[in-house]
Amino acid sequence: MNKVRLATVWLDGCSGCHMSFLDMDERILQIAPKIDLVYSPLVDHKEFPENVDVTIVEGAVSSEEDLEKIKKIRSRTKLIVALGDCAVTSNVPGMRNPMGTKAVLERAYLENAQENRHIPNQVIPPLLKTSRPVHDVVKVDVFVPGCPPNADTIFYVLNELLEGREPDLGHLKFG
Amino acid sequence: MSAPARVITLHIDDREVGAHTDQTILDVARENGIFIPTLCHLKGLTPIGACRICLVEVAGFNKLLPACATKVTDGMRVVTHSERLDRYRRRVVEFLFASGNHVCSVCVSNNNCELQSMAQLTGMTHLTMPYRYPRLRVDASHERFVQDDNRCILCQRCVRVCDEIEGAHTWDVMGRGIEARVITDLNEPWGESSTCTSCGKCVHVCPTGALSIKGTAAAEMKKKTHFLAQYWTLKEDRS
Numbered sequence: 001m002n003k004v005r006l007a008t009v010w011l012d013g014c015s016g017c018h019m020s021f022l023d024m025d026e027r028i029l030q031i032a033p034k035i036d037l038v039y040s041p042l043v044d045h046k047e048f049p050e051n052v053d054v055t056i057v058e059g060a061v062s063s064e065e066d067l068e069k070i071k072k073i074r075s076r077t078k079l080i081v082a083l084g085d086c087a088v089t090s091n092v093p094g095m096r097n098p099m100g101t102k103a104v105l106e107r108a109y110l111e112n113a114q115e116n117r118h119i120p121n122q123v124i125p126p127l128l129k130t131s132r133p134v135h136d137v138v139k140v141d142v143f144v145p146g147c148p149p150n151a152d153t154i155f156y157v158l159n160e161l162l163e164g165r166e167p168d169l170g171h172l173k174f175g
Numbered sequence: 176m177s178a179p180a181r182v183i184t185l186h187i188d189d190r191e192v193g194a195h196t197d198q199t200i201l202d203v204a205r206e207n208g209i210f211i212p213t214l215c216h217l218k219g220l221t222p223i224g225a226c227r228i229c230l231v232e233v234a235g236f237n238k239l240l241p242a243c244a245t246k247v248t249d250g251m252r253v254v255t256h257s258e259r260l261d262r263y264r265r266r267v268v269e270f271l272f273a274s275g276n277h278v279c280s281v282c283v284s285n286n287n288c289e290l291q292s293m294a295q296l297t298g299m300t301h302l303t304m305p306y307r308y309p310r311l312r313v314d315a316s317h318e319r320f321v322q323d324d325n326r327c328i329l330c331q332r333c334v335r336v337c338d339e340i341e342g343a344h345t346w347d348v349m350g351r352g353i354e355a356r357v358i359t360d361l362n363e364p365w366g367e368s369s370t371c372t373s374c375g376k377c378v379h380v381c382p383t384g385a386l387s388i389k390g391t392a393a394a395e396m397k398k399k400t401h402f403l404a405q406y407w408t409l410k411e412d413r414s
């Protein structure tokens with residue numbers, strides 16, 4: 001049996017969804033033989049590979065880097081799972097949207113900074129005008145709301161997908 | 176004095192049920208254990224059909240009717256659940272989420288919110304329309320309560336409870352359509368209101384975190400609407 005090529009990515013989120021993923025604990029061992037983890041913050045691959053079967057996306061699309069990444073991921077993945085409220089709704093990263101990027105950057109780097117007050121223009125990728133849910137930018141195949149979705153939910157979703165079934169997620173709640 | 180209510184029969188989801196002509200479709204459905212989802216409706220307050228979650232199909236009518244604000248008639252045939260109704264109800268919830276800034280994870284009413292539950296109930300796992308991200312006001316001028324327009328769905332329960340039960344009519348609606356907001360007095364800060372009695376009824380009937388008790392943190396706000404029971408039992412006793 002061919003292993004499913006699985007990737008997980010971390011865009012604008014708090015990493016809580018990845019922690020919840022790890023909270024599957026020993027159940028990860030049940031999943032491990034069926035998958036090949038080809039890209040993830042949990043492993044050391046630098047470049048997002050070609051021919052990925054499933055990519056689990058945590059986080060909203062907030063910066064130019066996120067946008068570039070998710071477009072590349074979409075073009076190289078068969079099935080994208082938006083995991084958690086940031087990916088599904090833009091959630092906390094999206095709370096800046098009514099204010100605009102200028103107000104947020106000034107607040108963080110000028111008003112509240114103790115020293116070295118300036119808005120960074122290198123290393124940190126420029127923010128998009130609004131932080132957006134993943135499906136606002138590329139097609140998403142499976143939506144898993146929750147902040148974070150609990151380990152049972154993630155295990156269920158992965159199991160269903162590995163068995164070639166579409167998970168039934170209508171009962172999940174935001175938050 | 177209105178004419179006394181007559182006893183009639185009607186069909187709800189192919190069930191024949193008896194009712195009085197002064198009852199709404201929602202009243203009769205609930206009496207017979209037939210579930211119709213509601214959001215702006217709250218027993219004890221005058222129904223206004225603001226949220227459109229309780230829309231039902233009635234034979235002979237092209238448009239959908241709000242079950243909470245439509246009186247039953249003899250021989251009426253009502254459908255409370257269909258694929259079309261499910262789709263419309265989910266769409267209503269989507270519109271509510273898109274029109275405000277509803278961030279469940281950091282909201283005082285997380286896990287105790289009727290809008291959040293309605294998303295769950297209708298299977299709304301994501302929005303099929305863009306969010307508006309409007310810039311809205313938070314009024315924390317009141318000593319004990321906070322008003323956050325970001326989380327308001329304009330159900331007008333606060334307006335109704337303040338007018339009909341407390342008798343103060345501090346709350347009202349200003350503006351039209353997407354610009355509509357609930358306001359205190361003549362759009363003055365809540366804390367400076369000369370009519371507010373600080374009874375807190377508005378806070379407790381609010382289905383979301385739009386009105387909350389000051390100092391509550393995320394997921395700490397639990398609303399208590401049991402006080403309304405004494406009003407509707409009183410009303411029912413009189414009739």
